Every structure is written in C-alpha cells, then in structure tokens.
Amino acid sequence: GGSLTADKVLSSTTLTTANSLELKVSQNAQGAFINDSKIIATDILANNGVIHAIDTVLLPPAATPAPSPSIADLVLADARFSTLKVALEAAGLVDVLKEGNFTVFAPTNEAFAKIPAATLNALLADKTALAQVLLYHVVGASLTADKVLAQSTLKTANNLELKVTQSAKGAFINDSKIIATDIVANNGVIHAIDTVLLPPAR
Numbered sequence: 051g052g053s054l055t056a057d058k059v060l061s062s063t064t065l066t067t068a069n070s071l072e073l074k075v076s077q078n079a080q081g082a083f084i085n086d087s088k089i090i091a092t093d094i095l096a097n098n099g100v101i102h103a104i105d106t107v108l109l110p111p112a113a114t115p116a117p118s119p120s121i122a123d124l125v126l127a128d129a130r131f132s133t134l135k136v137a138l139e140a141a142g143l144v145d146v147l148k149e150g151n152f153t154v155f156a157p158t159n160e161a162f163a164k165i166p167a168a169t170l171n172a173l174l175a176d177k178t179a180l181a182q183v184l185l186y187h188v189v190g191a192s193l194t195a196d197k198v199l200a201q202s203t204l205k206t207a208n209n210l211e212l213k214v215t216q217s218a219k220g221a222f223i224n225d226s227k228i229i230a231t232d233i234v235a236n237n238g239v240i241h242a243i244d245t246v247l248l249p250p251a252r
Contacts, residue, residue, distance in 0.1 A: 053099040056082075056092035071110055084108065118236040121154055122147035128233075130242065133162040140174050141181040152207070152238040153189040153198065155223050157246045165246060182208055186249045192238040195221075195231035210249055223247065 051068055059065070060082055065073045073084050082089045087106035094101035122144045125131045134156055138144050147154065162170060173180050188207040198204070199221055204212045212223050221228045223243055230242035 055100055056089070056102060059084075059089075059092075059102065069110070073108070120148040120237050121152055121235040121240060124233060124235050124240060125154070125156060130158045131156050133157075133159045137162075137174060137180060137184060141177055141184050143181060143184055147188075148237070150237060151190070151192050153191060153193040153204075154238065154240045155187045155189075155212075155226070155228070155243045155247065156233075156240050157187070157226070158229070158242055158244060161226070161243060161245050182249055183246070186210055186212075186247050187243075194234075194239055195228070195241060198223075198228075198241065208249070212247070 051066070054062075054065075059075060060077060062075050065075060065084075067073060076083045080088070084102075084104055085108055087104040087108055089102050090105050091103035094103070119127070122138070125138065125147070126135050126144070138147065165173075173183065185208040186206050189204045189212070190207050193201075193204075198214060199216060201214050204214060204223075206212055215222045219227070223241075224247055226243040226245035226247055228241050229244050233240035233242070
C-alpha cells in the first residue's frame with residue numbers, strides 16, 4: 051500500500067504487503083532485492099501507483115498452524131458434553147485435562163440426564179465427590195478405541211478399575227455403552243459414553 055518509486059523502496063529495510071506480511075529490502079553488489087527476488091526493472095508508472103519487475107515469485111511464509119486443542123478444549127466446545135463441562139468446572143478439573151496424557155470416557159448430556167436431578171445437583175455441589183466421579187472416567191494414557199478394546203480392564207486416574215466388554219450390542223465400559231470413539235486431542239483421546247460411570251462404594 052502506497053506509491054513507492056525505486057528510491058523510496060530502496061530507502062526502506064522492510065515493506066508491509068497488502069496482506070500484512072513483511073518483505074525484506076536489501077542491496078548488494080549483485081543488485082537490489084525484495085526478499086530473495088532481484089529487482090530487474092523499476093518505476094513503471096501507472097495512474098494509481100508504481101510497478102517494479104522482479105525475477106522470482108515471492109512466496110509468503112508458511113502460516114504457523116494453530117495449536118491443536120486439548121481434551122478440555124474439545125469437551126468445552128462440544129455441545130454434546132455441556133453438562134460434563136459444568137461438572138469439570140465445578141470440580142476444578144478443566145486445567146488438569148489440558149495437560150498430561152489421558153483417555154476420557156465422556157458422558158453425554160443424555161447420560162447425565164439419567165441421574166435424578168436432585169442427585170445430580172447434590173453431586174455438583176460436592177466438589178470432592180464430584181472430582182472422584184469424574185476421575186473415574188479418566189485413564190492415564192492415550193488409548194484409541196482399538197487399544198481400549200484390546201484390554202479387559204483399565205486403571206482410572208483415581209486408581210480404580212473399569213471393566214471393558216464387547217457383545218452383539220456394542221462395546222461397554224462397565225455398563226456404559228461407547229457411542230462415539232477417537233475424538234483426538236493434543237493430549238489424548240475422548241470416547242463418548244451413554245451412562246455416567248459411578249465409582250464403587252468404598
């Protein structure tokens with residue numbers, strides 16, 4: 051942006067392009083350059099600016115890819131898990147699921163709806179008990195569906211055991227059916243389940 055004759059171009063060290071990227075201007079014994087492209091003709095004047103011919107196409111730098119989301123990010127953004135989102139926030143576990151390496155068996159909203167409202171509200175109000183229930187859905191390793199189903203039991207983040215079974219009706223974690231698999235995050239995997247897993251009474 052801006053009508054720059056050759057002298058003005060060469061008096062700069064950098065120029066900002068129309069897509070807000072940076073060009074480097076340099077000169078040496080071989081000539082004048084925009085990035086690594088040599089300027090081979092200058093000051094072709096138009097009624098709305100100036101053209102300078104160059105000998106190499108300028109390629110923008112590769113965009114830095116956006117960081118892939120964590121397990122917590124995926125859960126918080128997925129409408130299927132809005133009740134789980136509330137529970138994770140109430141238990142203070144959101145940041146935990148942004149780090150480490152986990153498999154999460156994530157109950158859907160419909161899974162939470164199977165719990166009587168009074169019971170669910172009481173659980174959401176009890177941070178310690180809620181954390182234990184949620185950690186019972188977490189395994190401390192990244193396991194895709196095939197790896198999950200290759201096991202008969204899994205050890206949870208709170209050191210309890212989950213039973214893995216398969217039948218004609220599908221694949222189950224305890225009595226909860228796996229209804230979606232391999233939702234991949236940058237720190238693990240989510241599998242959706244249709245029933246909240248409740249730890250055994252101690």
